[in-house]
Amino acid sequence: MPVSALDYARAHGDAYLQTLDAFLRIPSISTLPESAPDMQRAAAWLADHMRRIGLQNVTISPTAGHPVVYGEWLGAGPTAPTLLVYGHYDVQPVDPLERWQSPPFEPTVRGEYLYSRGVSDDKGQLFMVLAAVESYLCSEGRLPINIKIMAEGEEEIGSPHLTAWVRQERERLACDAVLICDSAMLDARTPLISYGTRGLTYMEVTVYGPANDLHSGTFGGVVDNPLNVLVRILARLQEGTTHRVTIPGFYDRVRPLNEEERALLRRVPMDEETIRRLTGVPAPAGEEEFTWLECGTVRPTLDIHGIRGGFTGEGSKTVIPSVATAKVSMRLVPDQDPDEIARLFTNYVYHLAPDTVRVAVRTLNLARPSVVDLRAPAIRAAAQALTLGFGVEPLYMREGGTLPIIPDFQETLTTDVVLMGFGLRDDNVHAPNERFYLPNFHRGIETLIHFFHLLGKG
Amino acid sequence: MPVSALDYARAHGDAYLQTLDAFLRIPSISTLPESAPDMQRAAAWLADHMRRIGLQNVTISPTAGHPVVYGEWLGAGPTAPTLLVYGHYDVQPVDPLERWQSPPFEPTVRGEYLYSRGVSDDKGQLFMVLAAVESYLCSEGRLPINIKIMAEGEEEIGSPHLTAWVRQERERLACDAVLICDSAMLDARTPLISYGTRGLTYMEVTVYGPANDLHSGTFGGVVDNPLNVLVRILARLQEGTTHRVTIPGFYDRVRPLNEEERALLRRVPMDEETIRRLTGVPAPAGEEEFTWLECGTVRPTLDIHGIRGGFTGEGSKTVIPSVATAKVSMRLVPDQDPDEIARLFTNYVYHLAPDTVRVAVRTLNLARPSVVDLRAPAIRAAAQALTLGFGVEPLYMREGGTLPIIPDFQETLTTDVVLMGFGLRDDNVHAPNERFYLPNFHRGIETLIHFFHLLGKG
Numbered sequence: 001m002p003v004s005a006l007d008y009a010r011a012h013g014d015a016y017l018q019t020l021d022a023f024l025r026i027p028s029i030s031t032l033p034e035s036a037p038d039m040q041r042a043a044a045w046l047a048d049h050m051r052r053i054g055l056q057n058v059t060i061s062p063t064a065g066h067p068v069v070y071g072e073w074l075g076a077g078p079t080a081p082t083l084l085v086y087g088h089y090d091v092q093p094v095d096p097l098e099r100w101q102s103p104p105f106e107p108t109v110r111g112e113y114l115y116s117r118g119v120s121d122d123k124g125q126l127f128m129v130l131a132a133v134e135s136y137l138c139s140e141g142r143l144p145i146n147i148k149i150m151a152e153g154e155e156e157i158g159s160p161h162l163t164a165w166v167r168q169e170r171e172r173l174a175c176d177a178v179l180i181c182d183s184a185m186l187d188a189r190t191p192l193i194s195y196g197t198r199g200l201t202y203m204e205v206t207v208y209g210p211a212n213d214l215h216s217g218t219f220g221g222v223v224d225n226p227l228n229v230l231v232r233i234l235a236r237l238q239e240g241t242t243h244r245v246t247i248p249g250f251y252d253r254v255r256p257l258n259e260e261e262r263a264l265l266r267r268v269p270m271d272e273e274t275i276r277r278l279t280g281v282p283a284p285a286g287e288e289e290f291t292w293l294e295c296g297t298v299r300p301t302l303d304i305h306g307i308r309g310g311f312t313g314e315g316s317k318t319v320i321p322s323v324a325t326a327k328v329s330m331r332l333v334p335d336q337d338p339d340e341i342a343r344l345f346t347n348y349v350y351h352l353a354p355d356t357v358r359v360a361v362r363t364l365n366l367a368r369p370s371v372v373d374l375r376a377p378a379i380r381a382a383a384q385a386l387t388l389g390f391g392v393e394p395l396y397m398r399e400g401g402t403l404p405i406i407p408d409f410q411e412t413l414t415t416d417v418v419l420m421g422f423g424l425r426d427d428n429v430h431a432p433n434e435r436f437y438l439p440n441f442h443r444g445i446e447t448l449i450h451f452f453h454l455l456g457k458g
Numbered sequence: 459m460p461v462s463a464l465d466y467a468r469a470h471g472d473a474y475l476q477t478l479d480a481f482l483r484i485p486s487i488s489t490l491p492e493s494a495p496d497m498q499r500a501a502a503w504l505a506d507h508m509r510r511i512g513l514q515n516v517t518i519s520p521t522a523g524h525p526v527v528y529g530e531w532l533g534a535g536p537t538a539p540t541l542l543v544y545g546h547y548d549v550q551p552v553d554p555l556e557r558w559q560s561p562p563f564e565p566t567v568r569g570e571y572l573y574s575r576g577v578s579d580d581k582g583q584l585f586m587v588l589a590a591v592e593s594y595l596c597s598e599g600r601l602p603i604n605i606k607i608m609a610e611g612e613e614e615i616g617s618p619h620l621t622a623w624v625r626q627e628r629e630r631l632a633c634d635a636v637l638i639c640d641s642a643m644l645d646a647r648t649p650l651i652s653y654g655t656r657g658l659t660y661m662e663v664t665v666y667g668p669a670n671d672l673h674s675g676t677f678g679g680v681v682d683n684p685l686n687v688l689v690r691i692l693a694r695l696q697e698g699t700t701h702r703v704t705i706p707g708f709y710d711r712v713r714p715l716n717e718e719e720r721a722l723l724r725r726v727p728m729d730e731e732t733i734r735r736l737t738g739v740p741a742p743a744g745e746e747e748f749t750w751l752e753c754g755t756v757r758p759t760l761d762i763h764g765i766r767g768g769f770t771g772e773g774s775k776t777v778i779p780s781v782a783t784a785k786v787s788m789r790l791v792p793d794q795d796p797d798e799i800a801r802l803f804t805n806y807v808y809h810l811a812p813d814t815v816r817v818a819v820r821t822l823n824l825a826r827p828s829v830v831d832l833r834a835p836a837i838r839a840a841a842q843a844l845t846l847g848f849g850v851e852p853l854y855m856r857e858g859g860t861l862p863i864i865p866d867f868q869e870t871l872t873t874d875v876v877l878m879g880f881g882l883r884d885d886n887v888h889a890p891n892e893r894f895y896l897p898n899f900h901r902g903i904e905t906l907i908h909f910f911h912l913l914g915k916g
């Protein structure tokens with residue numbers, strides 16, 4: 001047991017929160033051009049903090065967008081394992097601001113929660129890793145492993161420059177495992193190891209009809225309304241009652257779940273009532289042959305995100321729009337290929353399009369799915385660390401969301417990736433009143449201290 | 459032949475255009491609250507003009523909205539027929555302003571067209587009726603008929619107060635026929651008598667899913683996306699290839715076309731090429747068993763006007779919206795009942811709604827269809843007048859659009875309605891660069907002079 005590091009962490013829990021406060025106060029909203037100076041401030045704060053706690057070779061690497069902050073401690077020597085930690089210092093926008101109970105960049109404790117934009121996603125969790133490092137370096141003067149920590153500033157805008165940076169820095173980033181603390185536990189008491197993520201193919205379908213908006217009195221019945229056509233096409237992409245995607249070939253590469261994995265997932269409680277409570281829907285919906293958890297994590301989906309065109313204001317304007325556009329994305333699972341799915345989607349949409357309109361399909365975003373071998377040593381170390389930190393063995397599931405960088409880490413660095421998050425599902429990430437459950441801030445730091453220790457023992 | 463009135467009109471064509479200029483310059487946009495003073499100015503100008511040309515008992519009648527301007531000349535005596543003319547002095551908004559080649563409220567002649575908002579719809583055509591009246595009163599000192607002229611200021615916002623006003627004023631408005639000059643000819647040389655209009659049932663469907671917008675990574679596949687559900691429901695309202703509306707009972711009251719009417723409509727040329735040219739669509743679309751003209755005028759339709767919910771900006775936000783709303787209208791034909799259609803639509807949508815969401819249906823607007831007996835004396839007089847005015851016999855068709863006041867006139871005043879318009883189909887009404895074909899301004903006034911004369915002869 002890493003007694004002195006744990007003791008140090010316990011003695012400095014409040015001090016850590018005070019230091020985090022300064023980090024959270026910087027409104028590093030990556031999507032807002034006017035936030036550029038704040039992005040620089042956040043990167044500088046992080047680099048300073050890394051140096052202060054004893055990391056070495058700290059750099060702020062420029063990219064075509066916001067910089068990547070990097071620091072390392074390699075004193076464990078070449079025979080000790082090397083862990084690369086990935087996090088991000090940028091945060092989501094805060095609107096609607098009026099729905100925040102306390103200002104988003106004035107961290108405030110209410111009950112057992114600390115409220116602030118970024119406290120869960122991901123400044124707080126990134127800081128916890130640094131706190132675990134600090135606990136070792138300030139108590140024992142060393143870490144049981146070599147550690148490399150990188151934090152980007154563009155996660156919330158799709159990490160447009162990260163893949164290139166990771167490839168370019170592949171030697172500096174060489175490691176035995178990657179740790180990402182940017183996800184949630186199952187609930188406040190139940191730790192979770194996420195062993196995979198879904199990919200994404202995000203498309204835009206545009207239907208061009210008349211040259212200009214028309215009056216539905218004058219031309220209704222004689223021209224195909226681009227919105228009617230779009231709706232007909234979109235409705236044919238998914239079977240209504242079974243929720244199966246009908247794009248030919250869509251499921252061809254979906255790796256079937258083996259019994260071992262199904263058994264593992266069955267241990268994760270996710271019933272109808274839980275989904276109702278988490279989302280507010282009258283009833284969940286999904287593919288019949290799969291559990292709710294499977295539908296939300298290991299099965300591909302198709303979601304319409306918005307339809308533009310015509311009139312959506314108050315009242316009753318009778319327009320036949322000249323153009324109608326839909327945004328549609330599909331979450332993908334191993335071994336679906338986002339490029340191939342984009343192609344299949346495009347071909348099928350063209351196939352469905354009548355010759356009364358012109359249809360254009362555009363690819364907006366592609367991200368590969370990932371899955372991690374649960375037998376990897378780093379995963380086993382994480383499981384033990386979580387058991388020590390929370391007093392409960394972790395459950396295992398794949399994430400429904402997308403982390404495009406994971407396949408890049410797996411390929412570029414040929415390494416395993418541990419997704420071990422300390423947030424909660426109702427932390428309001430990407431929403432007003434983002435928060436973090438404080439008891440797990442401390443338990444999480446202790447878990448990370450255990451993790452480093454177990455990883456070092458091999 | 460009403461020689462002196464015709465001579466007067468020919469001699470004063472330019473003067474009429476100059477007078478009209480002042481009317482067109484008043485930006486009487488009924489939908490804009492800030493235009494209220496301009497609406498008053500337009501009503502006052504119109505009332506003054508009516509008095510100036512010799513109409514009597516001119517009033518500006520207040521309503522709960524914009525006023526109705528009324529004037530009459532009853533000097534033809536109780537045995538002569540009485541014609542009620544309906545027009546409107548309000549106009550559509552002008553955005554997008556940047557697409558106007560000359561300012562919308564600075565009437566400008568380019569080529570054979572006069573460009574200005576309202577010049578075709580309907581200030582210009584209303585003014586032509588007044589010019590025909592003026593030509594009689596200033597040349598012969600009398601009209602061959604009694605005439606009552608009413609102009610409302612709320613046509614472009616759905617005439618919310620007109621039915622009540624007509625009912626209230628039913629005695630003042632008593633007449634033998636109603637004339638409406640607010641429509642278009644088939645083309646610049648071919649006059650048209652419109653003997654019916656379509657009705658309207660305008661609905662709004664709202665699908666409520668999760669309590670808040672969700673992230674499609676976290677919940678995609680487990681909850682029914684309100685946009686997906688809405689699209690599935692909307693797609694089932696109409697058969698894609700045949701364009702038939704699938705709402706049970708929708709066609710039950712559609713009065714079949716008799717052979718006489720089909721033959722009449724077949725004389726109106728409306729081929730694929732014309733529709734392509736008028737609208738810019740790659741190909742028209744409609745019910746197979748009907749001609750293009752029939753699809754656009756005597757058959758009911760279903761059009762989606764807009765879908766709200768989720769994200770339609772630039773980029774690729776992966777939101778599952780909490781709420782999605784569609785605006786849908788159906789054009790109706792005799793003897794469909796807008797109320798009944800609203801009920802059928804509502805029931806069917808509820809029937810299609812899955813229990814994974816909540817669905818609400820709202821009625822936004824209802825208007826009855828109309829049809830006029832072609833054997834009515836006023837229609838016959840109009841046909842003769844058009845033949846004299848344009849040198850070509852008119853064709854007959856029903857309008858695809860809606861004029862809710864027609865059934866009210868038919869019922870409240872138990873009268874025939876003549877829809878004789880002098881605009882063109884490409885006048886850009888409701889769009890930038892609204893215009894009027896000047897040669898038909900003069901031919902139209904002469905036609906109206908003939909019409910009054912023929913009506914007076916009985």
